Amino acid sequence: MAKAPEYKLEDLLTLMARLRDPKDGCPWDLKQSWETIVPHTLEEAYEVADCIERGDLDHLKEELGDLLFQVVYYARFGEEEQRFDFHQVVDELTRKLLRRHPHVFPEGHLQSRAGDQVKSEAEVKNTWEAIKAEERKEKQAAVSALDGVPSNLPAVTRALKLQKRAARVGFDWGKAIQVLDKLEEELAEIREALASGDQAAVVDEVGDFIFASVNLARHLKVDPETAVRSTNRKFERRFREVEALSAAAGQMLTEERQSNPATRVPLQTLEGYWQEAKRKESRNAPVT
Template sequence: MSYQIDDLLYLMQRLRDPLHGCPWDLEQGFETIVAHTLEEAYEVADAIAEKDYPQLAGELGDLLFQVVYYAQLGREESLFDWEQVVDGITRKLIRRHPHVFPDGNLRTPAGALKLEADQVSQRWEEIKALERAERAERPQQLSLLDDVPRALPALSRAQKLQKRASRAGFDWGQAAPVLEKIAEELDEVREALAQGDHQAVAGEMGDLLFAVVNLARHLKVDAETALRQGNEKFERRFRFIENRLVSQGLNLADTDLESLDKLWDEAKLQGL
């Protein structure tokens, strides 16, 4: 027997049963499970990065359970339920894909309308802009940046903020000025360091990182993915150094930096 979504929804109800449910689950609320949701999303990303597709199926299940959890909490507080979640996303995607569902009907026959990729992207952004306007209680305060989630990883959020501003023409047309901006921000970091002002150093480092993300965007590189790959590369090379030292009966802490640098270069030569 294969369990279906209705079984998962029932399981969630049982876990939250006030008399016979799980004590831990009964203590949770919207705010307390956010950290778990983010963790599960990262574990999905890790499984994809590792191309561990059997593991990915399980991680997607964990992430789906988070959505089910929020839906149960919403139902208990008479805010929304699972049916509203599913209905809302289905309606939104039909609305945002008029090239697939030209009459707004989910059962529209395939091939009724064709658009080029750039037309699809433009239409998508137009529809999202209309949705933001509809959600705004005070349109005069509406900002292009309103729906960029604050909970996103900082690199991803920086890239989204820049992309959103770029649509309004607030952007450089090429990468060269961004490189100059990075050099400018690096000089400001040096100046803050020379002044011994730690708060200023932190602020200038933020500006430098933001400029580097901007360069990645102009080069059509996803900053979050690039840094994850950089992290993985560092980890592979560092583990190589550790293993090589162990094989030589040496200790990492007692090895001088010059020797460590040589092992680092050896790891690079091996393609790690």
């Protein structure tokens, strides 16, 4: 039987208060601010995602704790500035979720029962988005469909969110094949920019190509950020195998060796190792 937890949420909040105590707190924690904690928050969120995508659920509890600590940190800043505290964060979140789930909580409180009001997933999503849109209208008089998409999101994630917002008001391709045509158009424009020698135009057209690629992923119901992270892991796995195969042939891949024409391992040879790495993965793939 699992051991009962020794500490509760209130203990964590007390710990945070002690760390930020002006007299007896931790010097490092006392130096932190809203801005300095942001990079840590992003890092912890990605570590949670990494654990899940690698199937490392044994360490997920620890990573979730680290992410929760970031929320506790911001709540402490809010309390110190007499803006809000952790309990108010929880209260506002709960109220918002009750409001956005009328199919589960029709009376707007935890004790209510949905009965036969539970809808299909598509209906739930439409209701959710309609309620969010109404909330945005209440916050400001003039509203763009793109308002509220954070500017500091990873670029691919933000591109996806912007496209989804535009699609909800009808600005969208009808079929994935149309996005493929757009990709080919953007690729041709990259070629033109390269031929012109205009580096600023190259940057602009490459950005358009990546944005269109995100759009294609959306139409194919593929999360682009997840797909690219998966490809990153695949590339890293295969390239490490290329390094191992090259080392086994007595040709260590180093910057110094590869910068010298006399010792450089030819790209053709490296491509052969890459293909061997792919074949090895295929042979080792589990049979389903």
